Amino acid sequence: MRITVNGKPETVDDGASLLDFIHMKNLEPGKVVIELNLEIVDRKNLGDVLLRENDSLEVVKFVGGG
Amino acid sequence: MNMRDNNDPLIIGGKTFASRLLIGTGKYAADTLIPKIIESSGSRIITVALRRVDFEAETDNVMKHIPDHMQLLPNTSGARDAGEAVRIARLAKAAGCGNWIKIEVIPDNVYLLPDGHETVLATEILAREGFVVLPYIQADLVVARQLVDAGASAVMPLGAPIGTNKGLKTREMLQIIIDEIDLPVIVDAGIGKPSHACEAMEMGADACLVNTAIASSSDPVAMGRAFGQAVEAGRTAFLAGMGPVKKKADASSPLTGFLRH
Numbered sequence: 001m002r003i004t005v006n007g008k009p010e011t012v013d014d015g016a017s018l019l020d021f022i023h024m025k026n027l028e029p030g031k032v033v034i035e036l037n038l039e040i041v042d043r044k045n046l047g048d049v050l051l052r053e054n055d056s057l058e059v060v061k062f063v064g065g066g
Numbered sequence: 067m068n069m070r071d072n073n074d075p076l077i078i079g080g081k082t083f084a085s086r087l088l089i090g091t092g093k094y095a096a097d098t099l100i101p102k103i104i105e106s107s108g109s110r111i112i113t114v115a116l117r118r119v120d121f122e123a124e125t126d127n128v129m130k131h132i133p134d135h136m137q138l139l140p141n142t143s144g145a146r147d148a149g150e151a152v153r154i155a156r157l158a159k160a161a162g163c164g165n166w167i168k169i170e171v172i173p174d175n176v177y178l179l180p181d182g183h184e185t186v187l188a189t190e191i192l193a194r195e196g197f198v199v200l201p202y203i204q205a206d207l208v209v210a211r212q213l214v215d216a217g218a219s220a221v222m223p224l225g226a227p228i229g230t231n232k233g234l235k236t237r238e239m240l241q242i243i244i245d246e247i248d249l250p251v252i253v254d255a256g257i258g259k260p261s262h263a264c265e266a267m268e269m270g271a272d273a274c275l276v277n278t279a280i281a282s283s284s285d286p287v288a289m290g291r292a293f294g295q296a297v298e299a300g301r302t303a304f305l306a307g308m309g310p311v312k313k314k315a316d317a318s319s320p321l322t323g324f325l326r327h
Contacts, residue, residue, distance in 0.1 A: 006118040027119065031127055032119055035157065058118065060161075061117065061161075062127075062128055062129050062140065062158075062163070063114065063115050063117045063128055064090070064097060064100075065090060065114055065141055066113055066229075
């Protein structure tokens with residue numbers, strides 16, 4: 001299915017959870033924060049939230065800043 | 067390098083800090099410098115930013131260079147209005163790094179000057195949600211007063227535009243804020259060298275935030291140490307009380323008992 005991640009189109013497997021997506025991208029779940037359709041997803045629920053067609057994800061992390 | 071006897075701590079949001087220097091984590095040639103600068107500067111509060119993960123070019127994780135004893139101060143850089151600042155603040159909190167937030171609402175890309183009205187709106191919302199809110203503002207007493215009412219935990223007026231290293235171009239207006247606002251006043255942005263930070267502290271500022279001046283130095287670790295010393299010297303001088311400025315000379319040596327008399 002097709003979703004949008006950080007403003008860009010992506011394809012993920014049907015039935016994939018957010019945790020599956022994070023693993024697919026080789027990210028560590030503890031180092032990113034995810035907004036699903038503008039709602040922040042609690043880290044402990046990442047495995048329970050299944051992605052759906054046309055979902056929009058923001059995946060962010062801390063970087064250097066002043 | 068704690069402040070002498072630690073009997074003059076900085077208190078923000080109910081927490082006590084031994085250093086009055088806040089540092090940033092941006093613009094370093096290598097993030098491995100960060101723990102060394104924390105050590106040399108004595109700083110206890112450090113800013114970070116939040117950005118989209120770039121899946122094509124995964125970069126180093128800045129957080130692994132920040133020791134656990136540091137108070138994290140995520141900023142909302144990138145926000146152009148109150149709504150975006152609130153969104154970024156909530157994401158930062160969800161990242162599990164506490165409830166402190168430096169609000170930056172910047173609609174202007176040339177001078178990076180903050181929008182006071184939107185900053186007040188964001189502060190109201192986030193303070194109500196339990197955030198410890200430190201807003202970055204222009205050196206504007208009216209906005210600072212609105213932020214007090216909005217529930218800010220400190221105010222962070224600028225000395226000069228971000229990253230310019232120009233020093234305290236807003237000096238007179240900073241002094242007014244320092245004199246009139248009871249919250250901690252942290253001079254942020256524009257501080258280019260230790261004497262600027264020292265001057266802000268001599269004026270009675272509660273703290274300074276320095277990023278570019280340290281990061282753009284050829285020896286950031288030594289410059290961090292110099293800023294730590296300057297902030298401490300300025301604070302000590304402020305507490306000691308400056309002598310009066312006079313128009314005419316006032317001899318330091320006695321004017322009686324000369325040999326010729």
